[in-house]
Amino acid sequence: MDFLNIPFFDDDFYKLSFLFAINIVFLTLIIRWLYYSVTGNKDYVFTYYLIGIIVFFLCFTLKKYKLDIGLALGLFAIFGIIRYRTDTLAIKDMTYLFVVIGVSIMNAFVNKKMSYFEVIFGNVVIVAAIVIIEKVWHLKHQIHKDIVYENIENIKPENYDLLKADLENRTGLVINKLTIGKIDFLKDSAVIRIFHYTTES
Incomplete structure (x- = not known):
């Protein structure tokens, strides 16, 4: 069933929902559990969540047009150089922004060549690396x-x-x-x- 040649529902909705759930879980681990607990800075929590969600849906939508990896990396570069005119991001804040964008792009661009276990493993490795650096090493x-x-x-x-x-x-x-x-x-x-x-x- 469609309207103006646009379907109301297709099978990709299930994939979208599942990948979005994975993305939100790992964004929450990175932003709320790691970033906020380490820095105590709540100013960017809202920003990181919204950027992560928007990047995910944007990339998933563009993936429907079967874009190549070059364009995906181009999007990553564009989002990666985001700067706020009113406030210069600290190195750590910029790094977390980079991680949020990277994770969202990775989760959105899952296809038949990459299994769900592979993408979950990638997310786990990223979170584990942050945990080790922030919580275990306690670097000054x-x-x-x-x-x-x-x-x-x-x-x-x-x-x-x-x-x-x-x-x-x-x-x-x-x-x-x-x-x-x-x-x-x-x-x-x-x-x-x-x-x-x-x-x-």
């Missing part, structure tokens, strides 16, 4: 801050230890390293970039 993340420092006498190379101790005392941070940027002798100040580790939980 180095961040930096720029500080305007007024005690210009301490920026001399021979006073490095005094400068580091003074900054640690003022900021309460354990500084890994620091670099001296712009120096303003008129105002007796300098811009100092400090680097310190933070353990995300």
Whole structure:
């Protein structure tokens, strides 16, 4: 049964539903369980879910036109360079965006040459890799801050230890390293970039 030569229902609906369920399950593991629990940043949870869902349906729809792998990779590249004008994504946020898009494209482009077990295995490997890196290894993340420092006498190379101790005392941070940027002798100040580790939980 159709209307204007467009069928109301076909057998691909079952495949769409099953693949969408797989996609949502693994997106939830990646976004809600891993990304949010590690970063505590809820700003991108909504964005990642919507991008993952839209990419999945877009790719599944385009697959009906039997596109080749070159176009699939082109779509991946286009979505992969998404930037927000109002806010620059951090490296970790951009990586999770890359993962969300990649997983959604992989799940949408399943065909007769790829079994369901293969696509589920691919999803499991991706989630497992994130779990190992984020939850098992507990890698420290180095961040930096720029500080305007007024005690210009301490920026001399021979006073490095005094400068580091003074900054640690003022900021309460354990500084890994620091670099001296712009120096303003008129105002007796300098811009100092400090680097310190933070353990995300």
